[in-house]
Amino acid sequence: MVFRTCSHRAALALVLAGTALTGTLVASGVFAAGSEPLPVSDAAAPSRALSDTRTPDPVAADALKLEAKSAETPAAAAPASSLPVSAKAYASADPEAGIAFPLPDAAVSPVAPVPELPDPARAARIAPDIDVPALRQAIDAYRKGKVAEGDRLRDGFRDPAARALLEWVAIRAGAGIGFERTISFTRANPDWPAGPLLRRRAEEALLIERKGPAIVRAYFATSKPASAPGKFALALAFRADGLDADAAALVRDLWRSETFGRSLEGKVMDAFPGVLTRIDHRFRMERTLLKEDYETAGRAAAFAGGGYATLVRARRAVEDKSSSAPSALNAVPPSLRGDSSYILSRAQHLRRTDKYAEAAALLSVAPTNPEVLVDGDEWWVERRIVARKLVDLGDARTAYVVAGRHSARTVEKRIEAEFHAGWIALRFLDDSATAGRHFDAAAAIAETPISQARAAYWQGRAAEAEGRTDASKAAYERAALQPIAYYGQLARAKLGRTSLALRSIPELDAPAQVAFADRFSVRALRMLEAASLKDLALPLYIDAATKLTDPAELDALGNIAAEVRNARALVAIGKIAVQRGLPLDAHAYPTIGIPAYEASAAVPLVEKAMVFAIARQESQFDPLAQSSVGARGLMQMMPATAQRTARRVSAAFDQDRLTSDPAYNARLGQAHLGELMDDWRGSYILAFASYNAGGGNVKKWIDAYGDPRKAGVDPIDWVERIPFTETRNYVQRVMENLQIYRTRLDTKSALLIDGDLQRGAR
Structure with missing residues (x-):
């Protein structure tokens, strides 16, 4: 059994499992009649499927070695870029929520961390029937590209879930598994998590192995190609069948929308001379320029x-x-x-x-x-920077024009642009009617809790400024429906509500729990956790969280991560679910991510909820996290800061312990927070901003925007005026995290966000 999925995401897999494609493939000579590819659990070797009679194209294969980014770094932890495309799609809707896959630098473990060896007792408890050493050995072979050795070890497993897991690892590693073997796996496991990656592997194989047009067109009969190799393969198939117009249209789309290197570029131009025009080359140049891919842009410019x-x-x-x-x-x-x-x-x-x-x-x-x-989004970024600076310079009128004429493309950027235009109109031009129109436009397209709450809250502020009390209250009520979002919490405070009312989900009944636990995908997750291979388990958790539609099943998935104390996976599951509108509030804010630590009396004590709020935002509870600038561990401590803090609290400093000892990292991080609270006389806003951007920048912002601890300075506006997008988002996310963790940790049940924004006031 496999994860239940949304019907539109499963369409391709279901077709692959049906007879239409199989019949075409048999007729084309890929499968012998009556010898369809067997499920991985039944097939002793991939040779059961007959190969296409065409020989692989060595030039195309060489090109794809250069173009296709492997989802696996052999013999190392999977890099963040290997995370599922489906998760990226959810992340792109609202990255302010912190769902960014690949994970941000601060949440990415080192490429090659010291491997965690499984504890035998723990492994036996999590997956009692699996030979963990043999499983790790087989996985290691596949990740090193030793397919024959991996297959030999895989064949030693009788458990079909273990065999399916190992086949997924082999395909994921990009070890030349081939088209037939890849689609055999997808047919046997149509809803296996990480489906987009499996699809990409199949599309790459279509091109490398030069599959015939009937095979290629049958594969893409129900869905469009999802990669540059897939688009190129289908364009070649169209041309072979005399569909030149279809081929040309696909080549132009490939050229304009996909990123690939010089070798595949040459193949495309050689195969389709005269199809690409100067306009196409100019478009490719512009797009890659905006992505700072200067080599590709330079080639496109030369073609133009x-x-x-x-x-x-x-x-x-x-x-x-x-x-x-x-x-x-x-x-x-x-x-x-x-x-x-x-x-x-x-x-x-x-x-x-x-x-x-x-x-x-x-x-x-x-x-x-x-x-x-x-790329209107890149243009919007420049408009945002200029508009905000013009506000600082006192020219709000021009700032509004710059922001209001945006051509942002994605929902995320369109919402951001409409918010900025509305905020400038309301707070700096005193034009509530114009502001309301922009906030209405943002609300009309908002899909995620953060975006919905922000748009509705500011709709309320605009209506309030116009004296429309009923409309204002209705808008605050809409924002308050998102209790885990910063502006939803502010709306609840506006309405006089004193609690967050976190949402819960009914559990699966006993028979459903048994059925869920018996799914191959779920058992595979347990095997990976038993083998302490969290880097492989994480993408399975993430992709499952994007696919499952039953909230109770999502809750059950989160319960697995909680049971094995995988806080990083639990955050990912919860965040993705919440962004999808599924109320997994508790899982999104786990309380298992930080071990007990010793607090020091040498610095002001900060509440435990604040430590959790910071750690969740900094590292998503990954104790091995290292940022590109050197911040380390749960609390993302910079070594120099950690060393200074260690001296302050009379603790021995050991840089390695910042990632090897989560309690040590939490101790120093909590102490540093105490230092910052002392430095800023108890101001949460300034302490959080300083933790992220440094005290020097915070002092500059106080000089520019006033001191939020003083009367007459609106702390909500002050936070919105922080010029660093990352820090502005950081302060809001940590503030909302703090409210939730107070509730989760049962330290304070009241909603205190209004007071927290005012802390340190003179």
Whole structure:
């Protein structure tokens, strides 16, 4: 049995399990008639499926070795980039919630941590019927690319769930498993978590093995390709069948939307000469320029000709803050100075040289057509920076124009843009009617708790400013429906509510629990946990959390993570569920992530709920977390800060213990929080901002925006005026975490967010 999934996500897998594709594949010679690929648990070897008679294309294979990013680093922990595409889709809806897969730097374990060896007693309790050493040995073989050895070890397992798990590991490792073996697995396990990765592996194999057009078109009969190799393979199949127009359209889409390297680029251009136009090359150049992929952009510019290479050089000089930026911009021919990348680069350079009015003037007349801009989200980022600085400079009118003329593309950025325009109109132009229209626009597309609560709260503020009491109260009521969101909590406080009322889910009944526990996917998770292979278990947890539709089953999934004390997985499951509108509030805020630690009397004691609130945001309770700047462990302590704090509390400093000893890290992190609370006279806002951005930046913000501890400075506005997006989001997330952890830890049940924002007031 497998995880139950949303019907639209399972459509492809169900078709693969049916007769339509099988019949086509048999007719095409992939499978012998009457010898369909057997489930992994029954097939002794992949040779049961006959291979396509075509020989693999060594050039295509070589290209894909360069283009396809492996989901696995051999003999090491899986990097964050290997996490499922499906989870990324949920993350993209509202990254402020902290659901970002790949996980942010601060939550990514080292690429090759010291392997955790399984405790035999623990392993026997979690998965009593599995040979853990043999399982780890087989997984290690696959991850090192030793397929034959892995297969031999896999065949020693009689448990079909173990065999399915090992086959997934082999496919995931990108070890050349092949098309037939990959789709055999998906047919036997149509709803196995990490389906998008399995699909990508199959699409890569279609191109590498040069499958015939009938096979390729049958595979894509019910869904579109999800990767560059898949699109290229289908385009070749269309052309082979005489569907030149379909092939050309797909090639243009591939060229404009996918990222791949020089080798596959050459294959595409050689296979489809004359299909790609200067417009296509220019679009690819613009898109990759905005992603700072200068090598790809440079090649696209060369294909486009006509001086486009000067745009690439100018953009790179500006992004790199090079002293050559002015001359690089001046070198762009006048005929190309109306190009969107030139306008954006010029505006960015003006802003970076403190010419904000000139940058704003340029952005105010810039094109807004999405086809011209290529990536409206990147344009919005520049507009946001300029608009916020103009507010600082006292020119809110121009700031509103810059923000209001956005062409943001994704829901996340559109909501952010509408919020900024509305906030500027309401708080700096005293135009509540205009502000309300922008907040209404944000509310109309908001899908996640954070976005819904923010839009509704500010709808309430705008209506309140207009004296529309009933409309204001109704908006606050809508925001209050999201008790785990910062603005939902503020709305509840506005309404006089004193608790959070976290939501709960009825458990599965006993028969359903037994059935759930018997699923191959669930048993595979237990095997990975028993083997202490959390890096492999995490993507399975994440993808399952995106697929399951029954809240009770999601709760059961979270219970597995809680049982094995995998707090990092529990946070991921809970966050994804909450973002999907499924009330897994308790799982999203686990209380198992921090071991007992010794508090020091040398610094002010901070409440335990605050330590949990910080650790959840900093590392998602990953004790091995290391950021790109060197912050370590649960509380993401910088070694220098940890060393200074250790001296303050008379503790021996050991840098290695920051990641090897979670209690040690929590002790120093709690002490450092106490130091910051002391430094800022008890202000939670300033302490949280300082923990993230440093005290020097916080002092600058106090100089610029006033002291939120003083009367006359609105703390809500002060937080919104923090110029660093990361820190602004951080303070809000930690503040909301704090309210929830007080409830979860039973230390304080009252909602205190209003008071927390005012702490330290003189």
